[in-house]
Amino acid sequence: xxxxxxxxxxxxxxxxxxxxxxxxxxxxxxxxxxxxxxxxxxxxxxxxxxxxxxxxxxxxxxxxxxxxxxxxxxxxxxxxxxxxxxxxxxxxxxxxxxxxxxxxxxxxxxxxxxxxxxxxxxxxxxxxxxxxxxxxxxxxxxxxxxxxxxxxxxxxxxxxxxxxxxxxxxxxxxxxxxxxxxxxxxxxxxxxxxxxxxxxxxxxxxxxxxxxxxxxxxxxxxxxxxxxxxxxxxxxxxxxxxxxxxxxxxxxxxxxxxxxxxxxxxxxxxxxxxxxxxxxxxxxxxxxxxxxxxxxxxxxxxxxxxxxxxxxxxxxxxxxxxxxxxxxxxxxxxxxxxxxxxxxxxxxx
Amino acid sequence: xxxxxxxxxxxxxxxxxxxxxxxxxxxxxxxxxxxxxxxxxxxxxxxxxxxxxxxxxxxxxxxxxxxxxxxxxxxxxxxxxxxxxxxxxxxxxxxxxxxxxxxxxxxxxxxxxxxxxxxxxxxxxxxxxxxxxxxxxxxxxxxxxxxxxxxxxxxxxxxxxxxxxxxxxxxxxxxxxxxxxxxxxxxxxxxxxxxxxxxxxxxxxxxxxxxxxxxxxxxxxxxxxxxxxxxxxxxxxxxxxxxxxxxxxxxxxxxxxxxxxxxxxxxxxxxxxxxxxx
Ligand SMILES: Cc1cc2nc3c(=O)[nH]c(=O)nc-3n(C[C@H](O)[C@H](O)[C@H](O)COP(=O)(O)OP(=O)(O)OC[C@H]3O[C@@H](n4cnc5c(N)ncnc54)[C@H](O)[C@@H]3O)c2cc1C
Ligand code: SF4
Ligand code: SF4
Ligand code: FES
Numbered sequence: 070x071x072x073x074x075x076x077x078x079x080x081x082x083x084x085x086x087x088x089x090x091x092x093x094x095x096x097x098x099x100x101x102x103x104x105x106x107x108x109x110x111x112x113x114x115x116x117x118x119x120x121x122x123x124x125x126x127x128x129x130x131x132x133x134x135x136x137x138x139x140x141x142x143x144x145x146x147x148x149x150x151x152x153x154x155x156x157x158x159x160x161x162x163x164x165x166x167x168x169x170x171x172x173x174x175x176x177x178x179x180x181x182x183x184x185x186x187x188x189x190x191x192x193x194x195x196x197x198x199x200x201x202x203x204x205x206x207x208x209x210x211x212x213x214x215x216x217x218x219x220x221x222x223x224x225x226x227x228x229x230x231x232x233x234x235x236x237x238x239x240x241x242x243x244x245x246x247x248x249x250x251x252x253x254x255x256x257x258x259x260x261x262x263x264x265x266x267x268x269x270x271x272x273x274x275x276x277x278x279x280x281x282x283x284x285x286x287x288x289x290x291x292x293x294x295x296x297x298x299x300x301x302x303x304x305x306x307x308x309x310x311x312x313x314x315x316x317x318x319x320x321x322x323x324x325x326x327x328x329x330x331x332x333x334x335x336x337x338x339x340x341x342x343x344x345x346x347x348x349x350x351x352x353x354x355x356x357x358x359x360x361x362x363x364x365x366x367x368x369x370x371x372x373x374x375x376x377x378x379x380x381x382x383x384x385x386x387x388x389x390x391x392x393x394x395x396x397x398x399x400x401x402x403x404x405x406x407x408x409x410x411x412x413x414x415x416x417x418x
Numbered sequence: 419x420x421x422x423x424x425x426x427x428x429x430x431x432x433x434x435x436x437x438x439x440x441x442x443x444x445x446x447x448x449x450x451x452x453x454x455x456x457x458x459x460x461x462x463x464x465x466x467x468x469x470x471x472x473x474x475x476x477x478x479x480x481x482x483x484x485x486x487x488x489x490x491x492x493x494x495x496x497x498x499x500x501x502x503x504x505x506x507x508x509x510x511x512x513x514x515x516x517x518x519x520x521x522x523x524x525x526x527x528x529x530x531x532x533x534x535x536x537x538x539x540x541x542x543x544x545x546x547x548x549x550x551x552x553x554x555x556x557x558x559x560x561x562x563x564x565x566x567x568x569x570x571x572x573x574x575x576x577x578x579x580x581x582x583x584x585x586x587x588x589x590x591x592x593x594x595x596x597x598x599x600x601x602x603x604x605x606x607x608x609x610x611x612x613x614x615x616x617x618x619x620x621x622x623x624x625x626x627x628x629x630x631x632x633x634x635x636x637x638x639x640x641x642x643x644x645x646x647x648x649x650x651x652x653x654x655x656x657x658x659x660x661x662x663x664x665x666x667x668x669x670x671x672x673x674x675x676x677x678x679x680x681x682x683x684x685x686x687x688x689x690x691x692x693x694x695x696x
Contacts, residue, residue, distance in 0.1 A: 137426070137428045138426075138428060138429065138430075140469075140471035140472070140515075141471070142471050142472045144513075145432060145471055145512070145513035145514065145515065146432060146513075147429060147430060147469070147471060147515055148429075149423050149424060149426035149428065149429045151423035151426065175666075176666060178665065179664060179665045179679060180427040180664035180665065180666075181421075181427065182427065182664075182666050183421055183422075183423055183425065183426040183427065183428075184426070184428075186421055187421050187423065190421060294693055320666070320668070321667055321668030321669070322661070322662075322666070322667050322668070323661060323667070323669075324474070324475060324661045324662065324667065325474070326471070326472060326473065326474055328472045332472070335471065335472050337428075337469075337471075337475070339667075342661075342667070342668070342669070344668060344671075349659070349668075349669065350658065350659055350669065350671075351659060352657060352658065352659045353496070353498045353499070354498075354631065356631075356632050358632075358658060358659075358672075358694065359694075368671075371673065371674070372671075372674075375674065376671070376673065376674030379674050380674070
């Protein structure tokens with residue numbers, strides 16, 4: 070496995086080059102203290118030590134609103150719309166990349182989603198080892214502290230002024246060497262990167278997470294359909310959908326249309342939707358398959374902890390903790406819910 | 419993977435309305451033909467996504483039987499909202515977009531040589547009609563055909579002429595009921611479960627195909643249990659909200675299943691343990 074050492078002062082030049090070819094997005098801290106990925110400009114100060122990006126990165130592959138068809142109402146004919154800018158995401162944490170890898174699988178499965186996959190194929194991802202852990206995160210205990218695929222480069226900060234950069238693809242390596250040759254990393258630098266990963270992982274573990282092995286979650290849920298927790302917690306649910314909107318692994322959408330003012334042409338588009346919203350499972354005859362907040366609330370935890378697992382063998386929650394922060398009612402925390410279920414199921418027995 | 423945007427799963431192909439016919443106050447039959455001259459290629463129980471550009475897209479069961487020498491296919495659609503209203507406004511020669519066929523279907527091969535008990539509640543007759551007509555076209559290959567039809571009131575009955583014709587056939591046993599009769603109704607009254615005791619079936623040799631409104635299933639299934647029909651010989655079709663038809667949008671989930679690809683037709687024993695199915 071090829072790895073290089075890159076010094077901090079080398080990076081602005083590289084960014085300049087990359088930005089000539091791709092839309093480059095990097096983490097930045099906004100004036101309110103929140104971190105977020107934004108389009109890079111030479112003035113941007115990259116937040117290398119960001120703990121969690123406020124919005125998840127799914128929007129780069131599945132925008133909140135995206136055209137899928139254009140149509141002509143006179144001829145009643147349609148054309149697909151597939152818009153996929155060439156983009157580079159620089160600084161993606163492992164748990165967020167795992168969320169992207171998960172979407173890759175789910176959206177390619179069966180009938181491939183061309184819109185998603187085209188964006189994904191045109192995206193270069195430079196992963197970044199986190200150096201801090203957000204107070205709401207619990208990714209290590211969910212098994213999402215590392216990622217072995219899906220990145221073009223993997224950056225680990227091994228000193229205030231240098232990075233250990235592991236190559237994941239030829240495209241990544243070419244971009245890295247775009248401004249000239251770089252020194253290959255030494256064995257010591259590789260060790261330093263590994264130590265850094267273990268340090269951060271230990272931090273995430275120390276902060277507390279699931280109190281049991283994550284693999285047990287589907288079985289735990291099998292025993293928990295009737296748990297009182299669903300009703301107790303959902304009493305406070307506003308059905309606002311914030312928890313699913315911020316989630317990097319939620320990808321449900323609605324499909325709608327817009328017609329031009331001349332009433333001749335129009336666009337079909339899809340828009341983020343969420344199973345926590347009241348009308349998500351409403352059908353003709355006003356029958357709602359998940360009418361009560363309790364049912365929708367429970368569904369979300371089953372989806373994350375069991376249904377996705379049944380499809381791809383890993384949990385649908387990567388432990389980023391975005392939902393924990395987004396929920397004003399403080400009931401959206403998967404770690405807290407799963408732990409409570411675990412205690413109710415096993416400790417009292 | 420090589421991507422071809424032209425092959426987007428979301429791109430409908432054009433089809434043209436050939437004929438339409440009123441079936442009841444709110445339900446009409448629509449006969450379409452794909453513009454590209456190909457066969458729809460559906461199996462009984464499958465659905466397609468229909469687009470009226472400028473209005474939207476919605477799922478509908480194909481109501482006709484697959485017929486190798488006819489490119490036309492039939493939908494029977496109840497007016498209930500924007501897309502269904504727009505379809506009702508179409509005139510012969512007008513065009514729609516279609517995607518599919520999608521979803522699972524009734525396993526006709528398995529039904530061969532066996533008796534079939536059809537249980538159709540309301541609009542449930544629409545998808546079952548595809549299987550029924552298939553069996554009638556290959557009448558010799560199937561055993562008894564028993565059809566139970568239940569409708570809320572006489573005004574909402576659909577395919578009444580065809581059902582009357584079926585009633586005259588010696589090789590089809592058909593029983594009909596309405597929940598609320600009017601002055602003219604002379605037939606059986608009561609919900610569809612009240613028809614079950616009237617039919618004498620051989621539980622060893624009978625398959626059940628059942629489609630109806632959500633409230634119907636539980637009662638009818640317990641009726642089937644009383645008749646000792648094993649769960650693995652009962653097929654139900656379940657409708658959920660559907661936006662994409664290809665397992666992506668999430669709307670059609672029944673617990674962990676996507677009913678657009680793992681359904682709409684399910685073998686009952688496979689969904690019996692699911693909390694959200696029935
Ligand atoms: C597999 C399947 C097969 C179906 N087959 C038939 C059929 O053969 N004949 C028939 O008349 N109807 C059928 N339906 C129901 C039909 O899809 C809905 O009546 C239709 O989507 C309503 O669209 P609308 O735009 O007219 O209504 P809207 O204006 O969108 O809303 C009216 C009502 O329909 C519900 N609805 C909206 N979109 C959907 C959707 N995508 N799926 C289900 N409900 C929805 C809404 O919640 C609302 O209650 C089927 C549905 C499914 C899932
Ligand atoms: S759990 Fe919280 S964030 Fe999610 S819908 Fe309910 S109130 Fe909103
Ligand atoms: S459920 Fe919450 S913690 Fe888990 S991945 Fe989604 S937003 Fe992150
Ligand atoms: S209809 Fe979209 S997932 Fe089934």
